[in-house]
Amino acid sequence: MNNPRIRIVEDAYGRTRGPVAYLDESYQVPDPVVAPKETFYIFTAVLVASDQRDELRNGLLEIAGSPKWHTTKELLGDSGRAKTREMLKFLGExxxxCIIAFQVPVENDDYDGEIARRACYRGLAVELVTGGAGAWDPxxxxxxxxxNQLNFRAKDKRNHAELISEKxxxxxxxxxxxxxxxxxxxWLPDLVSSAYRRSITHTDDTKTLFDAxxxxxxxAKPID
Incomplete structure (x- = not known):
């Protein structure tokens, strides 16, 4: 394990007691020039127990046939769509x-979606740490x-810190x-976010991806 970033993740795993939540998003926000048909922000968490991590990693890699994956790109071609369905079926079995926090619509002046992102993250994080009776442990x-941008990473860190300071x-x-x-x-929250997005935005066969x-x-309800 020579990659220091992998070591950081493994060290974090060693300090955690319950399941780990993996988060990613999908969104369609207002455009000041060309207004989209509808706007939304979707934030998804997929919870994985420690004894399931290796099995899931191996299964995803086997289906993808590559160490790289991005659902949006894969959905552009028939092969990628088939693999996406197979991955969602694998997760569904x-x-x-999975926990989804979503806001529909996004406010008209929230052009970068940051207000919606903050609200969705806050609702999601509170649900995650509280636990769901009979559904998931805290x-x-x-x-x-x-x-990609450092300023956006800093915003995500600040959103989390605010929740702690507010108790x-x-x-x-x-x-x-x-x-x-x-x-x-x-890859897992990317898959689920993309599938849920398609259930909102599409009328072709990818609209049913979320069914798996x-x-x-x-x-989870977004919170201010």
């Missing part, structure tokens, strides 16, 4: 819980796919931002 480690989530709750290249399990996992999904 497991015991993992989470104390959140892995979020990091964004909405416990002080020990960790937020770790990393990439799918470091932790393949971040909807029985595992709980919905």
């Amino acid at each position: 497991g015991s993992e819980t 989470v104390d480690l959140i892995l979020l796919e990091e964004r 909405r989530i416990p002080q020990p709750t960790q937020l770790l931002q990393t990439s799918p290249g470091v932790e393949r399990l971040l 996992v909807k029985h595992q999904v709980h919905f």
